[in-house]
Amino acid sequence: MSYVAPIKEMLFVLKELAGIDEIARLPGFEDADADTARAVLVESAKFCGEVLAPLNAEGDKYPSVFIDGQVRSSPGFKEAFREFAEGGWQSVQHPTGYDGQDLPKSIGTACAEMLHASNMAFALCPMLTDGAIEALLVAGTDQQKKIYLPKLIAGEWTGTMNLTEPQAGSDLALIRTRADPNDDGTYRIFGTKIFITWGEHDMADNIVHLVLARTPDAPEGVKGISLFIVPKYHVNADGSKGARNDVQCVSIEHKLGIKASPTAVLQFGDRGGAIGELVGEMNRGLQYMFIMMNAARFAVGLQGVAIADRAYQLAVSYARERVQSRPVDGTASEAIAIIHHPDVRRMLGTMRALTEGARALAYVTAAHCDMAQRHPESVARLHHQAIYEFLVPIVKGWSTELSIDVASLGVQVHGGMGYIEETGAAQHYRDARILTIYEGTTAIQANDLVGRKTARDGGLVAKKLIQEIALTVEALGSQDGVAFDLMRRHLAQGQRSLETVVNHVLANVQEDPNGVFAGSVPYLKLAGIVLCGWQMARALLAAAGKRNEDPRFYSAKIATAQFFAQHVLPQAVALEAAITSTKGDEGMLVLDEAQF
Template identity: 45%
Template structure:
């Protein structure tokens, strides 16, 4: 496996040119972005840590896996040392507010940092990501006594946390949750039940694990409105914070997965010994989903970012191999065998990988800056406008980026040919690792339903129209430029935007009369939106690159590469918009016509 190198020049270009960084730096607590030298230093340090500490363990974790025994779960060799270095360097709490002991870096900078760390070792990063999410849930819903005891330990990395939502019969449908919580006289609860697919539910990285568990209080009826959320630690802490007795919690097995082998994905048993796992209520009874809402956008955004990260890793592997592998003569009459990067279709595959990865990154950083502005801008109108953009784009980005990453990482195997199909090459690892992204935190179907039912229908398409107005400003800027590349981008972006407008208008007009047909085409509609949003960002990148070249700013060779990548995206990816719009509008009837028994 080729070493991972963080694409810092590309990342800095996107931060500077596409991510509305000027407005974000005006916000309070944005010093890390406002000072270019400080921002560059933080990115450099993340890149060094990722390349020196995490990336070398990626293949090790894939090969050696996490191991289960009656004594507990052991992570792959090198992970405990890496985790110690990770928390000592502070990478575990970059997004947690300073008032809770974290660094409180802007979401925009965190997006870039998380990309680098995840590219280097996705399975390792799950542990810290889950702990960050749990801290945000505790901040939003826990009592002051729980906050004061648990948050400092979690922020320091001394303890880690998990989210226990899924059960065998209750995957996306949380209303089927059966784990039971019995109230005790002292205000605690005793939990009984099993939870599945719990990442880092048991491990040897930290001394204690804090589980946030969805359960149904004894006597409550079925339904999501009668689910409660509980804090259930592996070891019960004493009042002074020292660890006490082991709680009635046990990892009874590890899932044997397609990828992410180093991430111990556990089946957790609560109350397996019969005494019950002691837990504390977060928030109020029968309102357990409310505290979780604070991390929904963060979690879905981060899973979408996994698509960017693993696509970058796969592209770097394919690029390095295509430069080294000598095979075949050129079709124009060449007499000598050449590196395969010289062959037309290998170049097409590499550019398809590169351009889509750049598009995902640009959308991610633009979305991250919108989250900063929605949370902290002093003008409520700006906050509302940016929040509407975030609400619209989260399901689009999560669904499109995770699905696109599957294509990109699969293409890397194709570039490698037979070698890519061999396990010993590790070329398949990015594909196997990223495949879960289209499932986690809501499948692509769930994101597509959310897009139609909650983002388009609920506001009558207002947020979509607002975004399309921004995109048409970019079209106008392209039309005022006489460069041949920018003209080609305009000629492809314009019909793509028209296709998206037509398809979203159709969904709005037909949803109430034919909801099943509209939803049958909702995944093609989501992918259409993602491709077009990516094309909009690549068009903006091309405009910025052309401007910088004219002014003599920046690295000329990099800017010319950016123009080529944007041109390729416009001519190879954006033309898919028309066919996806056609499927979204016309494919629903054929999908729903056949009876169940005929399948």
């Protein structure tokens, strides 16, 4: 079955929760109002639904293949990428100065969700290209920007990120790839990079590798890492493509999912050195990466939302068609479509509530990014930037963790058919499984949340958000009805749990780092649950006010918010109990490794 982008839902979130009207008042975004958003979303939905979605199962069935140092992409992908580029879809969020459309991130986020939902393996290629563009915008010279950005933004060339090495995954301090200076200011790059997404393929004329490496006299550890542009084909001064550079794809991985997306092992410098150019200042490579990393991590979080929605759509479609068993309430004597069975409703409700909550939080996070970049007042920019940075690890960690559960429920709704590959539910379950791993595992996100995002500012941003949640709890109190009662009760409890845990983290992170970091992922999940619950509460308030405008849409939104309050928010208390009772000097944390 195909993918139908939930445009109405997306526009609801953009308007009612992410504040697209406010964003349209920012300098340079004057045209980006709700009408523009709708027009862009409709076009994007059309392209994604018609061109990319049908290729998703094909790409899984016929993965990209490695033949003699080259990668042949899955059938139809090359043509689809051409259409993608010609449609201008690579350019959505990039500056007009390099032929981009310069749309707000909040609108770009909706487009990106569609891309990933329709074909995640495909969408990884433009996603990585976005990363390369960001890196060059942040740190490239004018000449580098002039040469590379128009090609990348036009979708003529694609980009990659080369961080990981066999011994250096989460721990980039262990990077060994070497960059030896040449007399002409370029460098010769030597080393092996692994897990390079779309690191080799046949969809574009050139591939622009951004590579982390060390110069000979660089300090040890993360402070000695620099960033280099290493194109697959050399680029002449006029921007035209030159000879082949000394970077070779030596193999691609046999993966659990996202099989159309080639994951390359790249060998640099086997024939004298791959020629690279330094990007930005020497030894500042990791800092540039960190600037981009928020965008990249956010994008992966969005993949979680996307695949969750795709899995949900497939499950709903099956549940409407599959007839099995009589209703438990005895209202019919014949078997009925399983969508009417209470447990199927519970499963679909769980999938939907988690997905909508995560979508709302992601779009709101994107809106903070827009405000951080364009707000005329610097105080406001800093405020939004801080919130954006606080939310990114949560969007990344929580949306991806839940996407695995949602995809798994999607299999379950299908019963035995879910286990048969042809049905498609299993592909989502396999594809989703990468999301909690790449661009920083959930533990890495949680470390970031504890260290840089909570402890560093003494919980300032965390507590600002907790205060805002309290205001929403108050607002819920002014409304009657079971959905409001349940949401008020459970959001209030969730808010208290979050506050308790933030205080626990602040109080103990110095003295008992092991205990606190053993609770870091539970803290991230708790934050995800409460912040998404908060967005669902805001959605509930908005929906209640507009119920008469579109009763079917808004009553479904209210039901989903109620479900979130009943089934998801109560988990906050359980996480609080685990986090606050964990101490670094006891239990599982002090066993020796042979006791495992």
